[in-house]
Amino acid sequence: xxAKQDSLRVAAIGDLHVHQNSPETFxxxxxxxxxxxxVLALCGDLTHLGLPQEADxxxxxxxxxxxxxxxxxxxxxxxxxxxxxxxxxxRTAKVVMLEETETFRLKDVGFAGTKGFGGGFDKHMLTPxxxxxxxxFVTEAVNESLRxxxxxxxxxxxxxxxxxxxxxxxxxxxxxxxxxxxxxxxSRLAETIDHFDVNAVFHGHAHNGSCEGKTVKGTPVxxxxxxxxxxxxxxxxxxxxxV
Ligand SMILES: [Fe+2]
Ligand SMILES: [Fe+2]
Numbered sequence: 001x002x003a004k005q006d007s008l009r010v011a012a013i014g015d016l017h018v019h020q021n022s023p024e025t026f027x028x029x030x031x032x033x034x035x036x037x038x039v040l041a042l043c044g045d046l047t048h049l050g051l052p053q054e055a056d057x058x059x060x061x062x063x064x065x066x067x068x069x070x071x072x073x074x075x076x077x078x079x080x081x082x083x084x085x086x087x088x089x090x091r092t093a094k095v096v097m098l099e100e101t102e103t104f105r106l107k108d109v110g111f112a113g114t115k116g117f118g119g120g121f122d123k124h125m126l127t128p129x130x131x132x133x134x135x136x137f138v139t140e141a142v143n144e145s146l147r148x149x150x151x152x153x154x155x156x157x158x159x160x161x162x163x164x165x166x167x168x169x170x171x172x173x174x175x176x177x178x179x180x181x182x183x184x185x186x187s188r189l190a191e192t193i194d195h196f197d198v199n200a201v202f203h204g205h206a207h208n209g210s211c212e213g214k215t216v217k218g219t220p221v222x223x224x225x226x227x228x229x230x231x232x233x234x235x236x237x238x239x240x241x242x243v
Contacts, residue, residue, distance in 0.1 A: 008109045009036065010161060012224040013238040014043030014204020017076060018058045020051065026058070029237070030065035037240060039067055039106055043204035043224055044074025044115060044165030046090070051080055055089035062093045070096045070104045072113040074165035074204060098163055100150040109199075109243055110157030114148045116166030116189050116203070117141040120182035145188040152196045159243050162193055164203040171213025172223035173206040190215045199243040211239075 011033045016026060033040055047054035062069060077086050087097045096104045098113030105111070119126045119141040128138040144166075152160065167173045167185030176184060184206045193201060194217040201219060207227040214220055224239040 006107060007242050008107055008159075009038045010041055010200065010202070010241050010243055011037035011039070011238050012041040012043060012163070012202035012222060012241070013226050013229065014165065014202070014223075015045040015074065015207060015225045015227060016042070016058065017045055017048040018054045018061075019048040020053050020057065022048075026061040027064040030061060033238060034064070034066040037067060039111075040065055040069045041111070041161070041163050041202050041224075042069060042071035042095070043163055043202050044072050045076040045204055046071065046073065047077050047086060049079050050077045050082055050086055052082055052085040052089050055086045059089055059093040062095065068096070068104070068106060069094070070098055070111050070113070070163060072098050072163045072165055073115050075115070098151065100147040101154075103151050103155055105155075105157055108158040109161060110155035110159070111161050111163065112148060112151035112155055113163030114144050114151065116148075116164040116168070117144045117186055118166060118183045119186035119188065121170040121185065121187045124182070125187050126182060141186045141188050145186070145192045148189065149192045149195070152192070152198075159199045160196060161243055162198050162201040164189060164201065165205050167203050167206055167209070167221070167223065168193055168201060169213045169215055169221050171210060172203065172221050173209040174213075175210050176206050176208045184209070190221075193217075193219055200241050202239060202241075
């Protein structure tokens with residue numbers, strides 16, 4: 001299968017949760033993806049406890065990947081406070097870590113990304129009112145959206161792809177208990193995305209969510225959690241989208 005000229009086949013998967021003691025290997029998966037896509041997007045929770053040793057294990061598996069790899073971290077990658085070391089290890093395998101100052105371009109497609117944060121969706125979104133801890137929580141969500149805005153502003157490509165860990169819309173977390181929606185993403189991310197012409201958004205984090213949805217503007221959003229993909233498409237446990 002070959003992509004149309006000027007289009008790009010993006011394979012996206014999130015929540016690999018690589019664990020030091022897990023016998024699981026992703027080499028076969030990365031080999032398969034290399035045969036059907038032009039670029040691999042990793043949507044956070046790459047490690048289970050955010051340990052550099054777990055990132056090392058992933059890097060060994062990524063040797064089987066023959067296409068460029070772009071990534072954002074997830075909340076699990078922050079668990080041990082070694083997120084900078086985790087990023088450093090991944091960069092040794094030429095993984096492009098998407099941050100406000102670091103974007104990626106392949107053909108005429110630009111990639112921007114950030115981890116994102118919680119806060120809830122639409123009219124139920126948390127606002128910075130009341131106690132200081134609530135204001136800090138909302139500030140973190142706002143800052144993540146601003147980081148994405150800076151990255152998107154820096155792109156000068158015809159097409160744009162966004163990578164997140166947290167969801168920008170409620171539709172792709174549907175399936176999770178409604179009580180935890182505020183911890184699965186934030187509409188602030190979608191508001192930023194809809195200020196630009198974005199072709200596709202990929203995220204993870206909601207292991208029991210839904211595969212596809214759209215922002216208010218109509219931008220397609222794909223939840224590419226491995227756990228969700230394995231249930232819905234066991235023969236292809238990743239999203240594959242042509243942009
Ligand atoms: Fe996860
Ligand atoms: Fe997560």
